[in-house]
Amino acid sequence: MADITFDHVTKSFSGEVFALDDLTLHVPDGQFLILVGPSGCGKTTALRIVAGLERPTMGDVRIGEHSMNGVSPRDRDIAMVFQNYALYPHMTVFKNLAFGLKERHTPKDEIKRRVGEVSAMLGLDEMLKRRPAQLSGGQRQRVAMGRALVREPKAFLMDEPLSNLDAKLRVQMRAELKRLHQQLGITTVYVTHDQVEAMTLGERVVVMSAGKAQQIGTPQEVYRQPANLFVAGFIGSPAMNLLRGTVMDGHVVAGDLTFPCGDLGTQDVVVGIRPDCMTPLTGGRPTVEFQVDVVEPLGEQVVVHGSVAGSNVHSGAEEMEEIPLAIEGSRAAATAVFEATSEPSPGDRLRLGVTPERIHLFDAHTGDAIEQTGKWGAG
Amino acid sequence: MTGQPLAATAHEVEHLRKRERRFLFSPWHLVLIPIAIAMLIPLVWMLVTSLQTLGETRQYPPTLVPHTLQWKNYSDVLRLAPFGQWFLNTTIVTVAVVIGNLLFCSLAGYAFARIKFFGREVVFILVLATLMIPFQVVMIPTFLIVRKLGLIDTLGALIVPNLAGAFGIFLLRQFFRTLPVELEEAARIDGASRLGVLFKIVLPLSGPALATLAVITFLWTWNDFLWPLITIYSPSHYTLQLGLTTFQGAHQTVMNLLMAANVMSMIPVLLLFFIAQRYFIRGIATTGLKG
Numbered sequence: 090m091a092d093i094t095f096d097h098v099t100k101s102f103s104g105e106v107f108a109l110d111d112l113t114l115h116v117p118d119g120q121f122l123i124l125v126g127p128s129g130c131g132k133t134t135a136l137r138i139v140a141g142l143e144r145p146t147m148g149d150v151r152i153g154e155h156s157m158n159g160v161s162p163r164d165r166d167i168a169m170v171f172q173n174y175a176l177y178p179h180m181t182v183f184k185n186l187a188f189g190l191k192e193r194h195t196p197k198d199e200i201k202r203r204v205g206e207v208s209a210m211l212g213l214d215e216m217l218k219r220r221p222a223q224l225s226g227g228q229r230q231r232v233a234m235g236r237a238l239v240r241e242p243k244a245f246l247m248d249e250p251l252s253n254l255d256a257k258l259r260v261q262m263r264a265e266l267k268r269l270h271q272q273l274g275i276t277t278v279y280v281t282h283d284q285v286e287a288m289t290l291g292e293r294v295v296v297m298s299a300g301k302a303q304q305i306g307t308p309q310e311v312y313r314q315p316a317n318l319f320v321a322g323f324i325g326s327p328a329m330n331l332l333r334g335t336v337m338d339g340h341v342v343a344g345d346l347t348f349p350c351g352d353l354g355t356q357d358v359v360v361g362i363r364p365d366c367m368t369p370l371t372g373g374r375p376t377v378e379f380q381v382d383v384v385e386p387l388g389e390q391v392v393v394h395g396s397v398a399g400s401n402v403h404s405g406a407e408e409m410e411e412i413p414l415a416i417e418g419s420r421a422a423a424t425a426v427f428e429a430t431s432e433p434s435p436g437d438r439l440r441l442g443v444t445p446e447r448i449h450l451f452d453a454h455t456g457d458a459i460e461q462t463g464k465w466g467a468g
Numbered sequence: 469m470t471g472q473p474l475a476a477t478a479h480e481v482e483h484l485r486k487r488e489r490r491f492l493f494s495p496w497h498l499v500l501i502p503i504a505i506a507m508l509i510p511l512v513w514m515l516v517t518s519l520q521t522l523g524e525t526r527q528y529p530p531t532l533v534p535h536t537l538q539w540k541n542y543s544d545v546l547r548l549a550p551f552g553q554w555f556l557n558t559t560i561v562t563v564a565v566v567i568g569n570l571l572f573c574s575l576a577g578y579a580f581a582r583i584k585f586f587g588r589e590v591v592f593i594l595v596l597a598t599l600m601i602p603f604q605v606v607m608i609p610t611f612l613i614v615r616k617l618g619l620i621d622t623l624g625a626l627i628v629p630n631l632a633g634a635f636g637i638f639l640l641r642q643f644f645r646t647l648p649v650e651l652e653e654a655a656r657i658d659g660a661s662r663l664g665v666l667f668k669i670v671l672p673l674s675g676p677a678l679a680t681l682a683v684i685t686f687l688w689t690w691n692d693f694l695w696p697l698i699t700i701y702s703p704s705h706y707t708l709q710l711g712l713t714t715f716q717g718a719h720q721t722v723m724n725l726l727m728a729a730n731v732m733s734m735i736p737v738l739l740l741f742f743i744a745q746r747y748f749i750r751g752i753a754t755t756g757l758k759g
Contacts, residue, residue: 140653140657141656141657142653142656142657161656162653162656162657163656163657163658163659163660163661165657167657168657168658169653169654169657171650171653171654173648173650175648175650175651175653175654177651177654177655177669178651178673179672179673188655188658188660188668189657189658189659192655192658192659192660192664193659236654236658240658
């Protein structure tokens, strides 16, 4: 068991592109830390540097007290779970689990005992004699986990371990992972691009983009107080609505939405509103006119895509394949989530109320969050 | 009532289709069959001659059907020449060269495939470039080196220079690069050394490539003639290919015995080819090099 420290770690490939740009981070002993971000943000590179599969261009990674520069992967006493599991195809499940112990010259009966323990814990007893090709995706995933567990390493490194599973199994394994961590309490660094995994699994979340840590905090912190536009746009599903706005005379104006904001001077801002803060219950709150395009009923809730007056701002976290809904002229795409008691139909114009305390403001030039008093979770 | 016969018909159709697939005729066969026959004629001629009397072999036009089968040609070969010794020599050399190639080409191929080191690409291209140099060009320098090593007229002269080759390095490097690198990374994290990764993970997964290399090296070494000819003098160190020439004199050739010896020397090669044909063809297909 050990803590992991990134000390100004930089990694550049061929001297130009920075996969990792001056990352400083401390993972305390026993913490479940998530590195989350879009593909190419450097999260996997960070993990591979801890594993010793890549060397940092500059900086230092420490596991426990020891600097890991120049230490080979096998001497780091860490275990890694790969996205494609990387099970040895020519070995049985038993041999896959035992391989790491065998390489470390563990006595035979000790190997048997530990493999037995882990296979019982993960429900692999029936499959010890099978080969990876004869297992289902979920079973392979368990073997990959088991291979990491059996070594009793100082830390676990996981590179998108659930992304090859189907949706149902993923939810199940997610809970299982959390249970295992609660049970064993081993320091874990977990890489994912799925912000739901990040929110549900992590004790602490590092939101990464372009090789930099954009924000480090608990899942609640990164959700409730996003440090900048990128985090605001990345965390949360459906994504936060981001509108261009201006501060004038103590009020923010964005399209037809106006609300008081305290003394911020005159400046351009970005107004961020979570979809679940735009609801039909007006009740004296600031309102916005919302034109409905698409309605997605989800049982308890309904997700409504449409447009409001004003214009959008990009956070940089939008997925490439996202297809913008057809928006006419000077209107901004927006999404609202509310109780399914009233289900609007396409073409409707709704008057939605917005909770002012839950509106986020960002500097239009730097993208950094503007501190406001009186927001939930902030004060 | 109609369901039952229909099902049977469907089954029959499937059966017919299978048959069709087995005897599928294509116009290409009109071209391929004559070529195949042309390729077979020398082999048939060899087999026929090996069963003729010396007189028959000298008839003109040559006869393709012997009057009597002279099986004693085969026992004559074994009686007149140390054929068993040559067979043993060839086997020793071939086995040693095959094992050497599997071992050393694996090591070099793995280094070129996975380990990053300064000048890797340049060295690899140099290794590949040696494939373009005809053997006749390096024959004399190699001879001088082998003589310095004191190996002339020993089986060592046939083994040592052939223990590794550019072809094998290239073949295995190409194959190793197709294996998922995560397997090797997982093994390294699990505690394996570079050599451990090669021997416990990479090689067990490289069966087809290793088999291909073994088969091709076997054929090359077994059939090699020129290099043994210039390095081996004593008949007791002859390989089969050298031994065959003793039936070929300056003034006359004992054709029936030569062909009988030829047939016997070809048996292991033919056997291997039939068993491992698949790997042999794959080797040529994957590397684009001649076998």
